[in-house]
């Protein structure tokens with residue numbers, strides 16, 4: 001993964017491999033006869049799928065067990081954990097539903113996303129000592145988008161193996177491989193089999209080859225499927241959270257709903273483990289099993305009963321989710337909003353030389369067969385399409401994959417929003433704009449969202465430097481912990497396209513994230529980690545009709561936004577290291593990369 005600076009090199013020359021190479025074919029889907037016992041498309045209006053409901057029934061008792069040990073470690077004063085845990089045993093519907101969202105933002109967001117998962121993992125001794133470890137084990141959902149989706153892909157495909165182990169085993173590997181690599185055979189083979197090839201495939205193969213390995217196994221990483229996750233021991237027994245990727249869809253040019261010649265981007269498709277692919281709102285309003293997304297359906301059925309197996313390789317699915325992060329050719333989907341990148345001519349030449357039939361625009365996003373043609377529950381425009389165009393989840397001026405976790409049918413009580421987008425301020429720090437974008441989208445779709453302060457207020461009250469809670473004093477919305485990436489022990493505003501980090505640099509960046517989430521083991525903010533536990537259990541206690549513990553009331557007073565407004569013009573955010581303000585960015589930069 002993360003070999004982004006070699007992207008162009010690999011792109012040029014890649015398709016020349018098509019002629020005369022021996023093709024391994026592992027990444028290539030194959031045509032099969034459709035299984036007869038599958039419901040190919042189901043309407044979103046049916047609510048959670050049977051599978052998700054069954055999985056939740058397995059996850060819930062594991063969440064209760066995990067909460068018990070997490071709460072014992074955190075210790076909320078004068079709160080009887082055993083009484084609470086017993087109450088949950090008797091009232092399953094009161095068990096808190098906790099989720100994490102991992103933002104986009106390229107390599108920098110990947111580092112932050114890994115650091116966040118690690119910071120809440122009870123298998124990370126530092127995190128347990130700092131008072132945050134264990135919340136991951138109590139979480140039900142993790143969603144990711146773009147860079148955060150890449151990180152989540154690795155994590156989920158390892159069945160939530162502890163990240164320190166993945167780092168040690170070389171799965172988290174940010175060392176650029178030398179020169180061009182022969183893996184492009186894989187793409188050529190897929191093209192020869194008649195599938196459209198796009199930038200997504202190149203990213204899939206170029207970026208995801210290390211992270212999808214199984215250490216000491218001969219299993220080919222490119223043949224591993226996204227849908228394999230449903231059979232992993234941790235996931236299938238309800239011991240790890242469900243991972244969800246957020247993608248975006250483009251309405252093809254010339255079709256109803258597309259306002260532009262170049263296609264119109266629309267949001268919030270989701271693609272989640274075990275399974276399903278589709279959207280709750282927007283246009284699909286339906287879901288389809290991800291195993292069978294490689295062929296066109298009509299009216300909810302594959303045409304001529306022909307299906308495709310192996311289209312949903314993990315590399316490819318993650319590739320779609322991160323297809324903007326390549327930086328050089330990314331953002332094509334919104335080319336109607338920004339100028340073409342300068343290298344378009346080169347791309348076009350390559351495409352022609354390789355005799356790819358895919359038009360350039362389609363080449364720049366995944367163009368695949370639609371599964372919603374003539375499907376009565378989908379939008380009329382989508383029903384009339386033959387292809388579905390998919391792009392990076394971040395390409396809708398959003399960075400935080402919140403929509404999947406805001407769905408009322410999932411009933412989220414508490415969401416930790418890890419925002420490492422870094423594109424808002426020129427220094428690479430956040431000002432809250434993309435969180436507002438999520439709130440706007442939620443409003444459009446009628447999804448619950450806590451009230452937010454304005455961007456100016458967020459900056460003036462330091463909400464993007466120190467994590468903060470939203471929604472504590474509201475009902476019917478999930479409580480939200482908003483944590484923008486900020487410099488605690490390291491200037492983590494590294495470039496989105498960064499590569500070539502060794503393991504010790506990665507560890508330093510992960511430590512920055514842990515320091516943020518634990519507020520340096522509560523040294524920066526007294527009782528902070530207690531407050532996370534308070535927020536995680538708050539809605540659950542409300543459902544049980546229990547009083548909010550005094551310790552929680554006190555910490556909410558300190559760390560929840562209480563409606564205070566300061567809309568004055570904020571100063572420019574260019575913070576020093578919170579733990580060591582004397583170390584300038586220049587000094588840090590020299591020593592970190594030195």
Ligand SMILES: *[C@@H]1O[C@H](CO)[C@@H](O)[C@H](O)[C@H]1NC(C)=O
Pocket residue numbers: 035037038
């Ligand atoms: C469908 O049938 C196949 C073959 O009998 C079986 O392996 C598979 O689990 C079944 N799938 C479902 C969704 O029941």
Ligand SMILES: *[C@@H]1O[C@H](CO)[C@@H](O)[C@H](O)[C@H]1NC(C)=O
Pocket residue numbers: 062065066067069122123137
């Ligand atoms: C972490 O949590 C899981 C689930 O509650 C538990 O089984 C496991 O023993 C815990 N591990 C550690 C190291 O605390």
Ligand SMILES: *[C@@H]1O[C@H](CO)[C@@H](O)[C@H](O)[C@H]1NC(C)=O
Pocket residue numbers: 168169170171173174175176177178210
């Ligand atoms: C990381 O990737 C580089 C380049 O692809 C490779 O040389 C190195 O062996 C990998 N590191 C580990 C620990 O696997």
Ligand SMILES: *[C@@H]1O[C@H](CO)[C@@H](O)[C@H](O)[C@H]1NC(C)=O
Pocket residue numbers: 169215216
């Ligand atoms: C992989 O194999 C090597 C050499 O036998 C061994 O040292 C290492 O522990 C193995 N790694 C894993 C994760 O099994």
Ligand SMILES: *[C@@H]1O[C@H](CO)[C@@H](O)[C@H](O)[C@H]1NC(C)=O
Pocket residue numbers: 259260261262335336337339340
């Ligand atoms: C579509 O992209 C082309 C190429 O950059 C540009 O000339 C054109 O203005 C775009 N169309 C719209 C409607 O934005």
Ligand SMILES: *[C@@H]1O[C@H](CO)[C@@H](O)[C@H](O)[C@H]1NC(C)=O
Pocket residue numbers: 194195196358359362367368369386387
């Ligand atoms: C490939 O893309 C073109 C549009 O660019 C589309 O017409 C065609 O149906 C696609 N083919 C497949 C196999 O998805």
Ligand SMILES: *[C@@H]1O[C@H](CO)[C@@H](O)[C@H](O)[C@H]1NC(C)=O
Pocket residue numbers: 423424425431433455456459570
């Ligand atoms: C916040 O970021 C957005 C997006 O980059 C920018 O347009 C806006 O001017 C910024 N506002 C402030 C107050 O920093």
Ligand SMILES: *[C@@H]1O[C@H](CO)[C@@H](O)[C@H](O)[C@H]1NC(C)=O
Pocket residue numbers: 460461462465
């Ligand atoms: C914001 O943080 C800065 C740096 O830590 C501090 O100097 C300032 O007083 C804080 N402002 C508020 C309103 O907390």
Ligand SMILES: *[C@@H]1O[C@H](CO)[C@@H](O)[C@H](O)[C@H]1NC(C)=O
Pocket residue numbers: 489508511512515520521579
């Ligand atoms: C991690 O950060 C903490 C501050 O929270 C610091 O005390 C510790 O030395 C750091 N660890 C490493 C390995 O840098």
Ligand SMILES: *[C@@H]1O[C@H](CO)[C@@H](O)[C@H](O)[C@H]1NC(C)=O
Pocket residue numbers: 077526527550551554
């Ligand atoms: C931390 O919480 C404890 C228990 O509620 C309380 O006694 C103490 O005053 C709090 N400390 C601060 C600095 O708020």
Ligand SMILES: *[C@@H]1O[C@H](CO)[C@@H](O)[C@H](O)[C@H]1NC(C)=O
Pocket residue numbers: 426427428487491493494495573574575576585
């Ligand atoms: C990172 O942030 C610091 C201030 O916090 C700033 O001085 C530096 O220029 C930023 N680095 C980059 C690459 O933007």
Ligand SMILES: CC(=O)N[C@H]1CO[C@H](CO)[C@@H](O)[C@@H]1O
Pocket residue numbers: 051230231274275276289290
């Ligand atoms: C929609 C779908 O693929 N559901 C599958 C999820 O995983 C379980 C367990 O492997 C299967 O039984 C379901 O068919």
